[in-house]
Amino acid sequence: xxxxxxxxxxxxxxxxxxxxxxxxxxxxxxxxxxxxxxxxxxxxxxxxxxxxxxxxxxxxxxxxxxxxxxxxxxxxxxxxxxxxxxxxxxxxxxxxxxxxxxxxxxxxxxxxxxxxxxxxxxxxxxxxxxxxxxxxxxxxxxxxxxxxxxxxxxxxxxxxxxxxxxxxxxxxxxxxxxxxxxxxxxxxxxxxxxxxxxxxxxxxxxxxxxxxxxxxxxxxxxxxxxxxxxxxxxxxxxxxxxxxxxxxxxxxxxxxxxxxxxxxxxxxxxxxxxxxxxxxxxxxxxxxxxxxxxxxxxxxxxxxxxxxxxxxxxxxxxxxxxxxxxxxxxxxxxxxxxxxxxxxxxxxxxxxxxxxxxxxxxxxxxxxxxxxxxxxxxxxxxxxxxxxxxxxxxxxxxxxxxxxxxxxxxxxxxxxxxxxxxxxxxxxxxxxxxxxxxxxxxxxxxxxxxxxxxxxxxxxxxxxxxxxxxxxxxxxxxxxxxxxxxxxxxxxxxxxxxxxxxxxxxxxxxxxxxxxxxxxxxxxxxxxxxxx
Numbered sequence: 001x002x003x004x005x006x007x008x009x010x011x012x013x014x015x016x017x018x019x020x021x022x023x024x025x026x027x028x029x030x031x032x033x034x035x036x037x038x039x040x041x042x043x044x045x046x047x048x049x050x051x052x053x054x055x056x057x058x059x060x061x062x063x064x065x066x067x068x069x070x071x072x073x074x075x076x077x078x079x080x081x082x083x084x085x086x087x088x089x090x091x092x093x094x095x096x097x098x099x100x101x102x103x104x105x106x107x108x109x110x111x112x113x114x115x116x117x118x119x120x121x122x123x124x125x126x127x128x129x130x131x132x133x134x135x136x137x138x139x140x141x142x143x144x145x146x147x148x149x150x151x152x153x154x155x156x157x158x159x160x161x162x163x164x165x166x167x168x169x170x171x172x173x174x175x176x177x178x179x180x181x182x183x184x185x186x187x188x189x190x191x192x193x194x195x196x197x198x199x200x201x202x203x204x205x206x207x208x209x210x211x212x213x214x215x216x217x218x219x220x221x222x223x224x225x226x227x228x229x230x231x232x233x234x235x236x237x238x239x240x241x242x243x244x245x246x247x248x249x250x251x252x253x254x255x256x257x258x259x260x261x262x263x264x265x266x267x268x269x270x271x272x273x274x275x276x277x278x279x280x281x282x283x284x285x286x287x288x289x290x291x292x293x294x295x296x297x298x299x300x301x302x303x304x305x306x307x308x309x310x311x312x313x314x315x316x317x318x319x320x321x322x323x324x325x326x327x328x329x330x331x332x333x334x335x336x337x338x339x340x341x342x343x344x345x346x347x348x349x350x351x352x353x354x355x356x357x358x359x360x361x362x363x364x365x366x367x368x369x370x371x372x373x374x375x376x377x378x379x380x381x382x383x384x385x386x387x388x389x390x391x392x393x394x395x396x397x398x399x400x401x402x403x404x405x406x407x408x409x410x411x412x413x414x415x416x417x418x419x420x421x422x423x424x425x426x427x428x429x430x431x432x433x434x435x436x437x438x439x440x441x442x443x444x445x446x447x448x449x450x451x452x453x454x455x456x457x458x459x460x461x462x463x464x465x466x467x468x469x470x471x472x473x474x475x476x477x478x479x480x481x482x483x484x485x486x487x488x489x490x491x492x493x494x495x496x497x498x499x500x501x502x503x504x505x506x507x508x509x510x511x512x513x514x515x516x517x518x519x520x521x522x523x524x525x526x527x528x529x530x531x532x
Contacts, residue, residue: 008032008085010094026068028083028094033062036085040068043079073100108137110194114167117187117198130185130200131171133164140191142170147183147263170198177204179264182234208233208287213296218304225275227299229285231266237287241270244281277303310391311341317384317397324403328371332384332395339364344385352382376401 009031016025030036040047040055049055052072058065066085070077083094115133122129134140142161144151153159160171170189174181187198212230219225231237239258241248248270250256257269268287272279280303285296315333322328334341343362345352352369354360359370367384383396402410 008036008087008090008092010083010085010092013083013094013096015096015098022072024070024073024077024098024100026070026081026083026096026098028066028085028096030064030066030085030092031062032064032085032087034087035059036064036087036091038064038066039084039086041082041084047081070098073098075100108191108193109135111136111140111189111191111196113196113198117200119200119202126176128174128177128181128202128204129171130174130187130202131169132187132198133167133169134189134196135167136189136191136196137193138191139163140168140189140196143188143190144172145186145188146181174202177202179204179206179209179232179234182264203234205234205289205291206232207292208237208289208294210285210287210294210296213285214299215297217299217301219275219277219280219301220304223275224271224273225279225301226272227270227283227285227301229268229287229296230261231268231285231287231294232264233266233287233289234264235289236260236266237268237289239268239288240286242284242286248283275301308338308340308388308390309336311335311338311386311388311393313384313386313393313395316395317382319397319399321400321402322374324376324401325373328374328378328399330369330382330384330397330399331366333366334364334386337364338388341386341388343367344387345369346383346385347378348380349383374399374401376403 010028011031012029014027016027017023018025026040038055038057047053047055047068052070054069054071056065056067056069058067064085066083068081068083078098078100081096081098083096085092111134113132114135117130117132119128119130121127140161142159144159151157151159156175158173160169160173162169162171170187172185172187182202182204185200185202187200189196189198209232210229211232212228214227214229217225217227227241231239236258239256241256248254248256253272253274255271255273257267257271259267259269261267268285270283270285280301283299283301285299287294287296312335313332314335315331317330317332320328320330341362341364343360345360352358352360357372359368359372361368361370367386369382369384371378379399379401381396381398383394385392385394
């Protein structure tokens with residue numbers, strides 16, 4: 001169980017009507033945790049939300065304000081209502097009694113038809129009458145509408161409400177009816193006991209009127225041609241398109257469409273896709289209905305000339321400064337020659353025309369404005385405007401006119417500026433020369449350093465070679481000594497070996513001698529034995 005959880009408790013209940021009596025609110029305050037489910041009941045039936053009944057729950061922590069609202073309460077809404085709240089820990093109920101006193105119904109009868117509404121034409125179609133009869137008590141009030149718009153009496157429109165035996169006669173008179181008067185008419189008949197509506201549909205058919213048709217339609221390269229006419233007719237008219245004296249039939253290249261724009265008006269189109277020069281000619285539309293037929297004026301379909309591009313300045317005006325009395329020329333050039341272009345010059349927005357002081361020239365490409373003797377008052381912003389059937393282009397520039405003495409001042413200023421520039425230039429040149437001298441000195445020092453370093457390197461190289469040579473000589477001497485020692489030791493060894501060989505030879509000789517002596521001795525013994 002969660003901390004502080006508890007079953008629902010209904011602490012207060014109240015009935016709250018609004019001042020006008022059009023809304024009654026039944027409200028209960030409940031504390032519960034967790035949030036309870038709420039069911040409103042009237043007697044034994046559950047109350048459901050509807051157009052007149054609405055339920056609300058306002059929550060603030062564990063407190064809930066439960067409301068049931070009844071709009072426009074009536075007698076049958078009276079009774080005992082119960083607010084039933086429930087959560088997992090229990091449930092609670094609160095009862096509220098609603099008592100609505102029924103208002104006294106007005107005496108009399110609501111309007112009803114005695115004779116159904118009808119429309120008729122009088123005075124050879126110059127008057128339309130809509131009338132009917134109703135029964136009502138008390139006398140009703142009538143209001144007429146046409147296509148939802150409130151109608152008011154006028155020189156063409158009048159209303160009548162006349163009391164007759166057993167009821168009332170109601171009538172609307174419409175003089176000189178036109179197609180614009182077609183549509184639905186409604187008469188609202190109302191008294192204290194109720195109301196009634198009479199609906200009547202007025203169809204005024206006239207011979208079709210072709211009110212909008214083009215005079216000329218152009219065929220442009222790779223395009224479709226659409227000829228459209230607006231036709232007035234209550235019902236959709238039958239239409240026929242003609243070229244010269246030939247009826248046009250629908251095909252893969254020609255289509256005919258009739259579309260309702262509004263009540264009593266239709267759009268009739270002939271579309272040629274794709275259109276070619278063969279389609280040029282005179283076209284007519286014939287529109288027909290039950291009242292008759294109408295033919296449009298001739299519509300000429302022509303081949304449009306090649307499209308002309310809007311003018312473009314490839315060379316625009318350039319702002320300039322001049323001196324009084326001098327000639328000033330403003331020149332601009334179009335990107336292509338087009339003699340259909342009209343040229344207009346303005347100064348500060350005011351149009352300029354050729355005169356004794358200003359001349360305007362245009363040859364289809366170049367446009368010029370020439371001021372022979374420029375004056376101070378000629379200063380301003382000049383604009384050239386080029387226009388043709390496809391568009392407009394313009395270019396602007398400013399003119400500044402200096403007085404003569406001002407020019408001299410300007411020239412002197414320019415001279416001083418030039419002198420200053422010359423001085424500065426010389427100073428800069430001297431600086432550059434000094435810089436170059438310093439650079440040359442640095443280069444010379446660098447070359448000297450490089451030579452010195454080269455000499456040092458050569459000397460060091462010689463010393464290094466000498467040291468290397470001395471080391472080689474010393475190494476050779478040491479090597480020779482070692483070789484000499486080796487040779488002497490080899491000689492000694494050889495001598496020893498020679499002596500050893502000699503000794504060995506001597507030993508061998510001695511041994512041989514001994515052997516020989518022995519053999520001799522052996523040979524001598526038998527000889528001695530043989531001797532007596």
